Amino acid sequence: MIWFHRLLRIDLARQTATVEEVPAELTAAFVGGKGLGTCYFYREVSPRVDPLGPENKVFIAPGVLNGTLTPAASRYEMVSKSPLTGLYLDSNAGGHFGPELKLTGHDLLILEGQSPHPVALVIQGDAVRFRDASHLWGRSIYETETALRAELSDPRFRIASIGPAGERLVKFACVSNDYSRQIGRGGMGAVFGSKRVKAIAVHGTRTLPVADPDALMDAVDAALKHIFENPWVPHKREHGTIGSLDDNHTLGIVPVHNFTRSVFEGIDRVSSTVFGELVEARLACAICPVACSKGTRWRGGSESDGIEGPEYETAALLGLNCLVDDPQAIIHANLLCNQAGMDTISAGAVVGMVLAAADEGLILWGELGLSPSMPRGDMVARLLERIARREGIGDLLAEGARAASEALGFPDLAPQVKGLEFPAYDPRVSPGMALAYMTSDRGACHLRTYPFGREVSGVLPWFSLEQKAEFVKRQQDEKAAQECLGVCQFPYGIGLLTDDLPNLLSAASGEEWSYERLCAVGERVWNLSRAFDAQLGVDRRADYLPRRFSEVPMPDGMGAGHALSRADQDWLLDRYYRLRGWDNRGLPTPQTWERLGLSRFADLPTC
Ligand code: SF4
Incomplete structure (x- = not known):
């Protein structure tokens, strides 16, 4: 059950x-x-x-x-x-x-x-x-x-x-x-x-219909043992996701100034250590033994102006990507997004894009309602408030980076795939993350697969294209299965790295679940979403990075000189489509649809 x-x-x-x-x-x-x-x-x-x-x-x-x-x-x-x-x-x-x-x-x-x-x-x-x-x-x-x-x-x-x-x-x-x-x-x-x-x-007022409570408790004990043995867990518990900021900056992948470079002069003022000293509370989601969440408070506000965060993505995108080197300004920006209810990743990418455009003279400061002499953090706060209210330029920025950049005449500046803004990893510094962005089922995303961790730890060759399509495809399926189970990736690792998750589901459901069976679930999901998008014209043409990430090499940091050419992207896509059982356009084939048993549930559209 x-x-x-x-x-x-x-x-x-x-x-x-x-x-x-x-x-x-x-x-x-x-x-x-x-x-x-x-x-x-x-x-x-x-x-x-x-x-x-x-x-x-x-x-x-x-x-x-x-x-x-x-x-x-x-x-x-x-x-x-x-x-x-x-x-x-x-x-x-x-x-x-x-x-x-x-x-x-x-x-x-x-x-x-x-x-x-x-x-x-x-x-x-x-x-x-x-x-x-x-x-x-x-x-x-x-x-x-x-x-x-x-x-x-x-x-x-x-x-x-x-x-x-x-x-x-x-x-x-x-x-x-x-x-x-x-x-x-x-x-x-x-x-x-x-x-x-x-x-x-x-x-909820119901009791869960667990098939075998004793077996489930055994599986829970085994999972807890593995979680506490995982050397990655203490770091997440102590520092949270923002603990990655300094290392990622050193590795050259944190976006700076609208993804144009990777070295930020103010990093010491907004380092993981600085944010660590601002933590006022340690928080956790339901039944989590890791408790990675860190509570901070905007000191320019009231006692109630606390947030969970800032997380790594938020600090990188509303901070370094916008050239903000004031930790309180980053916390304030996070708070504004939380109160208004806005995604900090997209918000940081949109604001970073127009600030960089103003720095380049592509848009007037006055058009943004800003003065170049304002503190950078105040500029970010002002723009976030305007977006949330759809006021002035905020009305256009509220449409997202792709739509806003096209309307403002600098479409190449938008860091996005399929309209979803990049998270805080410059894809030129990680071919694996580039392919993750190109093939994610919702546009540029770091949560469907995370090859960068394997690249920098030496499990995958870092700046090589080799093994990336295989890794990305497999982990996308595993992660989709994990998202069917509803478990957080941090305690278990991204995907289905241990036997724990199939064992937990087997005990809870009374059915036999294996790694392979769960991966097939993930693959079904991945094919349904692609088939839906295909009916809207999505195919290989929608799977490329924006042009500047293939034509303009990273100018500084550990990734200096790297970009991902269109030919490299095609090489990755060819391999990836083959592994997925998709045709050369990147669309599911009838054979793949049948192999996954999808025709029992839904038709494959002809595109
Ligand atoms: S469930 Fe995940 S995100 Fe939530 S506190 Fe635990 S480790 Fe952090």
């Missing part, structure tokens, strides 16, 4: 909720989380829908191990069509919301239609209430969660909500749960805003 085999379909226009069966053949093929969400998305959402229109839907799925004692099984998924990329989108978050959602007794929640007014959905077991949330509209993430929690008078509720950025349809708005955990990438917050869903509060 472990599945309830129930989904909750919520019609926002009619304000009704109905329970439907989730067939066992779907959980056997797609498990839960990302897999189940993607399967239903593919079957129910037409590729041509307006991402911000009523026909788009949001599929919210707890990981299948959420709610069990599995270490770090806290992550849940949302799947929809992205308003930022116009393509398939999935994103997941930790915290406490996912396990609580699972314990409501549903494997999947589907939001469809548009509410006539702002609404907060309150789900407690089988009971669903549609609370008018007009009084919360316009309020920040922190204010919303605090106010709704007080109104519900029950601390057991876990809440996910959007801020003003989502309400104003900022294309990289996020959904936040437990105050500081984000469904961050691709604009899920804008989809919520378009549906006028201000918040979802969940409280």
Whole structure:
């Protein structure tokens, strides 16, 4: 078991909720989380829908191990069509919301239609209430969660909500749960805003149907033993993700000044050590033995201006990438994004891009509403506030780096693939990360596979193309499977590196799960998302890096002189497509569709 085999379909226009069966053949093929969400998305959402229109839907799925004692099984998924990329989108978050959602007794929640007014959905077991949330509209993430929690008078509720950025349809708005955990990438917050869903509060009242509790406890013990033996874990616990900032800067991969270079003169002022000294709290997601999250506070504000973070990506993109060398300014920028509900990665990439354009004279400072004499941190804060309010130039920047750069006349400056902005790794310094960005199922992403770690540790040859396609394809499948289970990658390693995860699922479900069977689930998911995007014209032509990353070598640092030529990218793509069983255009073939058993669930479109 472990599945309830129930989904909750919520019609926002009619304000009704109905329970439907989730067939066992779907959980056997797609498990839960990302897999189940993607399967239903593919079957129910037409590729041509307006991402911000009523026909788009949001599929919210707890990981299948959420709610069990599995270490770090806290992550849940949302799947929809992205308003930022116009393509398939999935994103997941930790915290406490996912396990609580699972314990409501549903494997999947589907939001469809548009509410006539702002609404907060309150789900407690089988009971669903549609609370008018007009009084919360316009309020920040922190204010919303605090106010709704007080109104519900029950601390057991876990809440996910959007801020003003989502309400104003900022294309990289996020959904936040437990105050500081984000469904961050691709604009899920804008989809919520378009549906006028201000918040979802969940409280689980069900008992999980674990098949073999004793076997599950044995598998949990084994997993914990391996987690505590993992030499990587103490570093994550002590320093969090921002502990990587100094090393990554030394290795030359941290983006500086809109991904134009890698050496930042102010690194000592915003180093991992500096941020470590600002930590005021150590925090963890549900049932996590690592507790990587670090709490800091913006000292220019009030006692309540605390954040979880800044994480590595945030500090790099809102800091070095924007030439900000003031740690308090970076924390402030992080806080502004958290309150408004914006993805810090996309926000840092967009702001970094226009500041670099202004430095180059490609746009006037006055057009940005800034003066060149302002402290850099103030510039970032000013632009973030304008984006969140869609005010002045912020209205255009809220469309994301690709759209804004095209409208402003410098399309080559946008660091993006398929419209999703780069995270904090310059792809010229890692052919593996370059291929990860090129082939990620939602646009440039570092969370589907992370070859850079293997490159710099010598497991993979660093600046070589060799072995990258094999590694990326395999880890993408493994990571997709991990996202069906709902476990965090940090304790286990990215992907399915140990037997622990198949063993945990076998014990919880009473079925035989192996590494190979889980990888096949990941591969099914990967083919469904590609087939969806293919109907929107995505093929090899959409899989390249922006031109400057193939034509302009990195000027400094350990990656100096490196770029990834178009021929190199084609070499990688050819290998990658072959491994995936895709044709030369990068599209799934009928043979691959059959091999994965997908024709039982969905048709392969002809493109
Ligand atoms: S390792 Fe960090 S992100 Fe992962 S579950 Fe634990 S606290 Fe959350």
